[in-house]
Amino acid sequence: MSNGETLLARRKLVNLAMMGLCSGAAGLAILVLTLILWHLVSRGVAALSPDIFTRTTPPPGSPGGLLNPILGSLAMSAAGIAVAAPLGVLSGTYLAEYGRYSRVAQVVRFINDILLSAPSIIVGLFVYSVMVVPMSHFSGWAGAAALALVAVPVIVRTTEDVLRMVPATLREAAFALGVPYWRFIVNVAWRAAKSGIVTGILLAVARISGETAPLLFTALNNQFLSTDMNGPTASLPVGIFQFAMSPYRDWQQLAWAGALLVSAAVLLINVLARWLARQRA
Amino acid sequence: MAGEVRPNPPAEGRGGEIFPAAVLSVPDAVPESPEAAHTGLAERGFALLCRSAAFAVAGLLLAVFVVLGVNAAPALHTFGFGFLTTEVWNPVTERFGAVAPIFGTLITSAIAMLIGLPLALGAALFLNEYCPHRLRGPVIVAIELLAAVPSIIYGMWGLLVLAPFLSAHFQPFMTAWVGPIPILGALFQGPPFGIGMLTAGLILGFMVLPFICSVSCQVLATVDPVLREAAYGVGATTWEVCRNVLLPFSRTGLLGAAMLGLGRALGETMAVTFVIGNSHRISASLFAPGTTISASLANEFTEAVGDTYLSSLQALGLVLFLITFIVLAAARLLMRHVERRAAQ
Numbered sequence: 036m037s038n039g040e041t042l043l044a045r046r047k048l049v050n051l052a053m054m055g056l057c058s059g060a061a062g063l064a065i066l067v068l069t070l071i072l073w074h075l076v077s078r079g080v081a082a083l084s085p086d087i088f089t090r091t092t093p094p095p096g097s098p099g100g101l102l103n104p105i106l107g108s109l110a111m112s113a114a115g116i117a118v119a120a121p122l123g124v125l126s127g128t129y130l131a132e133y134g135r136y137s138r139v140a141q142v143v144r145f146i147n148d149i150l151l152s153a154p155s156i157i158v159g160l161f162v163y164s165v166m167v168v169p170m171s172h173f174s175g176w177a178g179a180a181a182l183a184l185v186a187v188p189v190i191v192r193t194t195e196d197v198l199r200m201v202p203a204t205l206r207e208a209a210f211a212l213g214v215p216y217w218r219f220i221v222n223v224a225w226r227a228a229k230s231g232i233v234t235g236i237l238l239a240v241a242r243i244s245g246e247t248a249p250l251l252f253t254a255l256n257n258q259f260l261s262t263d264m265n266g267p268t269a270s271l272p273v274g275i276f277q278f279a280m281s282p283y284r285d286w287q288q289l290a291w292a293g294a295l296l297v298s299a300a301v302l303l304i305n306v307l308a309r310w311l312a313r314q315r316a
Numbered sequence: 317m318a319g320e321v322r323p324n325p326p327a328e329g330r331g332g333e334i335f336p337a338a339v340l341s342v343p344d345a346v347p348e349s350p351e352a353a354h355t356g357l358a359e360r361g362f363a364l365l366c367r368s369a370a371f372a373v374a375g376l377l378l379a380v381f382v383v384l385g386v387n388a389a390p391a392l393h394t395f396g397f398g399f400l401t402t403e404v405w406n407p408v409t410e411r412f413g414a415v416a417p418i419f420g421t422l423i424t425s426a427i428a429m430l431i432g433l434p435l436a437l438g439a440a441l442f443l444n445e446y447c448p449h450r451l452r453g454p455v456i457v458a459i460e461l462l463a464a465v466p467s468i469i470y471g472m473w474g475l476l477v478l479a480p481f482l483s484a485h486f487q488p489f490m491t492a493w494v495g496p497i498p499i500l501g502a503l504f505q506g507p508p509f510g511i512g513m514l515t516a517g518l519i520l521g522f523m524v525l526p527f528i529c530s531v532s533c534q535v536l537a538t539v540d541p542v543l544r545e546a547a548y549g550v551g552a553t554t555w556e557v558c559r560n561v562l563l564p565f566s567r568t569g570l571l572g573a574a575m576l577g578l579g580r581a582l583g584e585t586m587a588v589t590f591v592i593g594n595s596h597r598i599s600a601s602l603f604a605p606g607t608t609i610s611a612s613l614a615n616e617f618t619e620a621v622g623d624t625y626l627s628s629l630q631a632l633g634l635v636l637f638l639i640t641f642i643v644l645a646a647a648r649l650l651m652r653h654v655e656r657r658a659a660q
Contacts, residue, residue, distance in 0.1 A: 050553035054446055060438025061447075064525055065455075068462050071522070125369035133363055134370065143374040149379060149644045152576060153637070154583025156610045158634045159618070161380045164387055187373055211407065215355045217362035219380045245466020248585035248610070252617050272468050272586075279472045280590065294469050305464050309457070 079295025082288040087296075090273065091260045095283040101293050103260045104274035111254060111270060112173055112244050115182030120236050123187045124225075127194025127235075132220055135199075144195070151188040156248035158184045165250040175268030178254025185246055186239035193235025197228040215263050237308040241301045247272035271297050324592030350353035362613035367490035380637065388631035391624060399631060409619070412628035414635060416596040420606040421636070422616055427517025427602075432524040432575055432581075440532035441443065444562070445554050461648075462526035474519035477513070479591055483510030486580040487603055505601040514602040515591040516611075520581045528577040535569030536562060538658045540610060579644040609636040626630060 086100040093099025126147070134140025162181040167173055201224045209219040225232065247270075255267040256277060271293050278290035392399055395412065403411025439459070443452055487508030495501045539562055547557045564609070593605020593613045607615075609632045620626050 043483075045554050046470055046556070051557040053555040057438045057442040057446055059456075060435045061442035064435045064439045064459075068459075068526065069469065069523055072462075074473055074477050075469060081445070115583065122372065125366045125372045129366035129370035133366055139496060143370050145648060146374045146377045147644075149641060149646045150373070152579050152583075152640075154585065154640055155385070156583070156585040156613050157637050157640075158635055159382060160613065161383055163617075164383045164630075165379075184376065187376075192371060199582070216358050217359050220362070225516075228646050241464060247466070248614060251614055255618065259444045264489060272466065275468055275472060276586065276589075279475060290472060291476075294472055298465055298469055301464055301466060302461055305461055309318060 054186055059071050075291070075295055075298060078288075078291040079298075082184070082292035083295065084292075087289075087292050090121070092258055092269065092289070094258075095281065095286055098169075098285075099289070099290060101271065101274060103257060104169070104269040104271045104293065105259070105296070106262075107175065107257070107269040108116070108244060108249065108271040110264060111179045111182055111250070111268060112240060114179035114264070115186055115241055115243055116236065118180070118183040118241060119186035119190055122183075122200050123190025123235070123239070124194050124232060126187070126191045127232075128150055128198060128220060128225075130143045130195040131198035132192065132224065134215075147188050151192060154186050155246055156251070159249040159252045162249065167253060171219045173253065173255035173263035175254050175264035175266070178250045178268055179264070182243040182246060186243050188240040189242055195227075196230050197231025197235070200231070202226045221235070230314055232311045234308045237304050237311070241304040241308070245272060245297050245301050247276055249277075271278060339515045341390050341435065347427040381634075384630055384634040386635045387627060389627070395628075399628070399650075400458040400635075402594070403598060405602060407622070407625050410622060410624045411649045412624070414609075414628075414632055416598050417607050417609040417612045417632055418635065419598050420516075421582055421608040421610070421639070423513055423602075423606070424517045424520055424592070424608055425578060427514065428520030428524055429574070429578055429580040431518060432528060432577060436573075436577070437529035437532060437570065439529045439563070440536060442528075442531055444536045445558055453642050456530065459526045459533075460631050461501035465526075466586075467523055467584055470519050470523045471587040474515060474587065475554065475590040475640045478519065479510035480516055481510075482515055483508045485569060491603075503602045506599070506603045508603065509605065511591045511593045511605060512601075512603045513592070513599075513606045516606075516608070517602075518592055519587050520584060523584065523587045524577040524581050527580060528573050531573035531576060532570055535573055535654055537565045538569070538654055539565050566654070568650050569654035572647050572654065575643055575647030575650065579625030579640050579647060582643060583610060583640045585614050611632070628657045 085092040086098060087102075088100060089102060090098070090100035091103045126143070130140050130144055130147075132142070158181050162177050162184065166177040166180055170177070179203065198291075203311065205223055205227060207217065210225045214223070250270050250273050254270055254273070256273050257267045257269040261268065275290045275297065278286040278293070281287065327614055391412065395402070399412065400418070401415060402411075403410045403415045404413045405416060406412070443456060443459075445453065487504075487510070490504040490505075493507065494504050543561050543565065545558055547561045552560065588608050589611040592607055592611045594607050594611060595605040596607055596612070597604075599606065612632060613629055617626075617629050622627055
C-alpha cells in the first residue's frame with residue numbers, strides 16, 4: 036500500500052518537474068524573443084523621423100534617411116514577384132493537377148521542398164555567375180532575379196497545397212458539364228483557391244523583403260538615389276547590414292530604423308496573409 | 317483529329333485515386349469538330365506550360381550544382397583534396413583551404429542546436445499539453461510570426477545588444493570561474509570581444525528556435541487525440557502521456573523538424589556574419605572569432621580579386637550546398653512520413 040503511494044508520489048513529482056522544465060523552456064524562449072522585439076521597437080521608433088522616408092542615405096556624420104534603400108527594395112521585390120508568381124503558380128498547378136499521381140511530380144515536389152530551405156546565399160552566388168558575370172556589372176535586375184528564385188519555391192508549395200483542397204464535387208460537376216481540363220483549372224480550381232494562392236504569394240513577398248544574402252553579390256548597394264535597375268541598387272536589408280556593421284552612431288541609428296521598417300512590413304504582410312487564409316476556411 | 321483520342325489508361329493499378337481515369341480524360345473524348353481541335357490545342361498548350369514551369373523549378377537545383385561545380389573546378393583542381401584538409405586562407409599567396417569555415421559552420425550549428433532544440437521541444441510540448449487552451453492559439457501564432465522575422469534582425473540584435481552584454485558580463489565571469497578547470501576551461505579562454513563562435517551559435521539558436529517550435533507543434537498536432545485520451549483514461553500523468561505517447565508517436569516528425577532547423581542553421585548567413593568576427597583560424601576557445609562558409613562568402617566575395625580566390629569561394633559555396641542538400645533531403649524524407657499521416 037505504502038509502496039503504491041510512493042510510486043504515485045514519484046510519478047507526480049516527475050510530472051511536476053517536467054512540467055516545470057517545459058514551461059521554463061517556453062518562458063525562456065518567449066523572454067528572449069520579446070527582448071529582441073522590444074529592442075527592435077524601442078530603438079527603431081527612437082530613430083524614426085520623416086527624414087527616413089524623404090532623404091537618401093548620408094555619409095557618416097550628416098543627416099539623411101533611407102529613401103533609396105526603400106525604393107530599391109520595393110522595386111526589386113516587385114520585379115522578383117512579377118517573375119516568381121506566374122512561374123510558381125503554374126508549377127504548383129502541375130504538381131496538384133497534371134502530376135498529381137506521377138512519379139516525376141514527386142521528384143519535382145521533393146526538389147522544390149529542398150529549394151524552399153536551401154541557403155539563400157547560394158542563390159546569390161548562382162545569380163552572380165549567370166547574370167552579373169555575363170553582364171559584367173552588378174544590377175537591380177540581378178537582385179530581382181535572385182529574389183525571384185527565393186520566392187518561387189514558397190509559391191509552388193502553397194499553390195499546390197490549396198489546389199489539392201479544392202472539393203471533389205466541384206471537379207466532378209465541371210467534368211460532368213464536359214469542361215476541358217484546362218478550363219476547369221483556370222475557371223474552377225484557380226477561382227476556388229484564389230485566396231489561398233494570393234496568401235502564398237504574400238508569404239513569398241514577406242520572405243523576400245527581408246532577404247539580404249541573395250542581394251549581396253547581385254544588386255550590391257548604392258549610396259545614391261537611382262531609378263536605373265540596370266545598375267547597382269540599394270536595398271533595405273543590405274543597407275541595414277552596412278550601417279549596423281559601421282562604427283558610426285548615426286549610421287547605427289539608421290540601421291535600427293531600417294530594421295524596424297523591414298520587420299514591420301514582414302509581420303504586417305504575414306498577418307494579412309493569415310487573415311486572407313482564414314477568410315477562405 | 318481522331319489521333320487525339322487516347323485510349324484511357326487502365327484505372328486499376330493506380331490505387332488511391334479519387335477519380336477514375338475515365339473522368340480525367342473526358343476532354344480527350346470530345347467528338348471531332350473545329351472547336352474540339354481548338355480545345356485540344358489549348359489543352360495541350362496549357363498542360364505543356366504547367367509542366368515546363370515545374371521542370372524549370374526542378375532544373376534550377378541541377379543548374380545551381382552545375383554552375384557552382386564549374387566555377388569551383390579551378391580551385392579544386394589547384395588544391396585537390398587538400399582544399400578540404402588545410403587551414404590556410406591566404407589571399408596574398410593565393411593558398412586556400414576550407415577547414416576553418418567548415419569547422420565554424422559545424423560548431424556554430426551544433427551550439428545553435430544545443431540551445432535551440434531543447435527549448436523549442438520544451439516549448440512545443442508546453443503548448444501542446446500543459447498550456448491553458450485559451451493561450452495556446454495566440455502563442456502558436458506569435459511563434460510562427462517570430463519564425464518569419466528576417467534573420468538580419470537577429471544578427472543585428474546580436475551585434476548591437478547581445479555582444480556588448482556578453483563581453484561585459486558573461487565572458488569575464490566564465491573565464492574567471494570555468495577557465496581554470498582543465499579541458500573544459502579551454503573553451504572559455506581569450507579576451508572577451510563579445511563576438512565569436514559562441515555568440516554566433518547563440519544567435520543561430522534563437523533564430524531556429526521559433527522555426528523548430530512551430531514545425532514541432534504541427535507534428536504533435538497530427539497525433540490522434542484518441543491515443544492521448546486513452547492514455548489519460550488509464551491514469552497517466554501529463555508527462556507520461558508526453559513521454560510514452562506523444563514523443564514515440566511523433567519521433568520521426570520531430571527529428572525531421574530538428575533537421576529542417578539544422579539545415580537553416582548551417583546555411584544561415586546574416587545572423588552569423590554580424591557576430592562571427594571573420595577569422596580563418598581554428599581555435600579551441602568558443603570566445604575566439606571564427607568564420608563560417610556563408611559568413612566568408614558574405615564578407616569576402618565582392619572584394620575578392622583573382623580567379624583562384626573567387627573560385628575557392630565558389631568551392632566553399634559548393635561544399636555548403638552539398639552539406640545542406642544532404643541534411644534537407646533527410647529532413648524532407650522524414651517529414652513526408654508525417655505529411656502522409658496528416659493526410660489520413
